[in-house]
Amino acid sequence: MAKVFFTENIQRHVACPETEAAGRTVREVLEGAFAANPQARGYVLDDQAALRRHMTIFIDGRTIRDRAGLSDAVNETSSIYVFQALSGG
């Protein structure tokens, strides 16, 4: 299963401990993580389930390309980092 790590800054609002979830895309993995932590979902995804504008996600060191569909591929050993983009100020 892929490992998911969340930015420390989110922890002040909602606890998002490191977790593991299965899936072939970043969408599937994240939805797996949010199933156990539904409050966190709205902090990362917007009303259309796209990645929030000033958030970014790295899969094994690469930023994802599909910010709306979250279709970027993930493998069993991937590390997924959910971070803030510096563009948000």
Added chain:
Amino acid sequence: MSDTLHVATRKGLFTVQRKREGWNIAKVDFLGDNVTLTLTDRRDGRHYAALDHGHFGVKVHRSTATGWEEIAAPAYPPKPEGLEENDMWGRPLNWSTARIWALAAGGAGEPGVLWCGTLPGGLFRSTDHGASWEMVRSLWDHPKRKQWMGGGADLPGIHSICVDPRNARTVAIAVSTGGIWHTEDAGASWTQRGEGMRAEHVPPELTHDPIAQDVHCLAQCPAAPERMWVQHHNGVFVSSDAGRTFREITDVPPSVFGFPVVVHPRDPDTAWFVPEIKDEKRIPCEGKLVVTRTRDGGKSFEVSRKGLPQSHAYDVVYRHALTIDDSGDRLAFGSTTGGVWVSEDQGDSWACVTHTLPPVYSVRFA
């Protein structure tokens, strides 16, 4: 008579209380976070706070016996597959709450009903004290909604919600920009109101079009709901028929520009404004912070200066940052430069509570 104020700022929610020695900051919540608006529901005493976490989105918190709890934030429905809708800048319009810009309690006979106005133009209604929200689709799907434009922000937004105290199914909202919209069936259907307003920022053929009006703030007199006051982008307007028609008031010293307006809860002819140099500058005239008051329905205005800075003051008072309590005697306002002032004599004089807060977005008696 309220002894408590909620001051929502860029960096927290400050509770100001009146004690024997005067008004002082008694408590800070959400320190460091952007609190954009509050609502105190007089029907049950609950408080609501809208937060904008930037990266993490817009959230709503509700008071509990011991503090605050996060509740649902209004969420837009899924955008239909293939629907192309752009904002006024030609960018795809994201169906997602960008800001909570209005919070209002429903009528006395409908406990738990709340209304919420947002950017980019969605109106939401809750029937369970904010535990869940439903978008008012009749307004969002109204074909004219797509003519709304950005005004106070890049995206259009609903900033004023007036629930008629005689019948809570009658609600008026105001949009920047998009004019005034009215429902008499609790939001099932909507009609545009606001004949008589005049916009200077559009071509001549649109000047008097009600949808082109940049209403900055709409206030309804609780005791005489037919009376509505508008602080508009280029003027002050008053209605005596619940917003169907407005009359422009041009002789308002020192300026007809500003953001907020409040009306006395029992005297529809008495209203207060905070004027500024008009839109190209948006600062107090001559660096002097003043509040204007009419007591005769706009025939004449008094300029209140007592207790307010009269030299090099560059305080801007946003549309939700001027308020009046239920008694009609106490007013308060806060500014972009962190000042908060309170009046206990209907604005004859003002006392400074603080001038060191973060930028103030909203001031409400709690």
